[in-house]
Amino acid sequence: MAEVTSKIPQATSKRLPLYYRFLQNFANAGKKRISSSELSEAMKIDAATIRRDFSHFGALGRKGYGYDVMDLLHFFRQALDQDEETDVALIGVGSLGNAFLKYNFQKNHNTRIVVAFDPKAPETGTTVSNIPVFHPDLIEEKIMEMGIDIVILTVPARVAQEIADRLEKIGVKGILNFTPVRLSVPDSMRVHTIDLSIELQALIYFIKNDVKDSQL
Known part of the structure; x- marks a missing residue:
C-alpha cells in the first residue's frame, strides 16, 4: 500500500473526494485499470496535475500499466476514512x-x-x-x-x-x-x-x- 511521502498541499487534499467519486464511477462501469489521461478526460483536470497529486502518496501506479481502479479506490477510501461514519x-x-x-x-x-x-x-x-x-x-x-x-x-x-x-x-x-x-x-x-x-x-x-x- 502506498504511503504519504510529504505534507499534502491543500489543493491536492480538496481534490481527493473528486478522485474517489470518479474512481467509484469507473469501478461501477467495470473498468479494471485507467491511465492518468483517461482520468484527466473524465474529470477535466490536467493529467500532469493528477500525476503530481498521486505522487504525494508514493507508487500508486505502474509504468506502462497505469492505475488499478480497485487499488486506487481502496487507497482513497482509506485516505478519506470512508469506512467510518x-x-x-x-x-x-x-x-x-x-x-x-x-x-x-x-x-x-x-x-x-x-x-x-x-x-x-x-x-x-x-x-x-x-x-x-x-x-x-x-x-x-x-x-x-x-x-x-x-x-x-x-x-x-x-x-x-x-x-x-x-x-x-x-x-x-x-x-x-x-x-x-x-x-x-x-x-x-x-x-x-x-x-x-x-x-x-x-x-x-x-x-x-x-x-x-x-x-x-
Missing part, C-alpha cells in the same frame, strides 16, 4: 438548510446530518426529513451529547460569529460555513467557507473572459 449537525433550517436535510449525505458516502437547529423549532423539538430539529438554545447540550465535531452553518450573517464562538467553546473541530462572514476562530478549529454569491461572480467572470480553471 461521520455525524454532522446543521444550524439554520432555512431554504438552503432544508435542501441539505432533504438530500442528506449518507445517500452517497459516510457523512450524515443527524441533528439540526433552527429558532422556529419548538422547545420540544420537531422533525424535518426524518431529522430531529431543536431550538438553538439546545446547541451545546445536543452537540456534546451526540459527540459531533463538524457543523454546517446556514444561518443569517448577523449571528454567524456568535454561533461560531459557541461551537468553539464546546470543542467543535470544523465548520462548513455557507454565510458570507469570514469567521474568526482559533487554530484548533477549521472553517471552510462557501460563499455562493462569490462563486457565481467568479463563474460569470471566467465565462466572460474565457478563463479555464482546470485546477479546481
Whole structure:
C-alpha cells in the first residue's frame, strides 16, 4: 500500500473526494485499470496535475500499466476514512438548510446530518426529513451529547460569529460555513467557507473572459 511521502498541499487534499467519486464511477462501469489521461478526460483536470497529486502518496501506479481502479479506490477510501461514519449537525433550517436535510449525505458516502437547529423549532423539538430539529438554545447540550465535531452553518450573517464562538467553546473541530462572514476562530478549529454569491461572480467572470480553471 502506498504511503504519504510529504505534507499534502491543500489543493491536492480538496481534490481527493473528486478522485474517489470518479474512481467509484469507473469501478461501477467495470473498468479494471485507467491511465492518468483517461482520468484527466473524465474529470477535466490536467493529467500532469493528477500525476503530481498521486505522487504525494508514493507508487500508486505502474509504468506502462497505469492505475488499478480497485487499488486506487481502496487507497482513497482509506485516505478519506470512508469506512467510518461521520455525524454532522446543521444550524439554520432555512431554504438552503432544508435542501441539505432533504438530500442528506449518507445517500452517497459516510457523512450524515443527524441533528439540526433552527429558532422556529419548538422547545420540544420537531422533525424535518426524518431529522430531529431543536431550538438553538439546545446547541451545546445536543452537540456534546451526540459527540459531533463538524457543523454546517446556514444561518443569517448577523449571528454567524456568535454561533461560531459557541461551537468553539464546546470543542467543535470544523465548520462548513455557507454565510458570507469570514469567521474568526482559533487554530484548533477549521472553517471552510462557501460563499455562493462569490462563486457565481467568479463563474460569470471566467465565462466572460474565457478563463479555464482546470485546477479546481
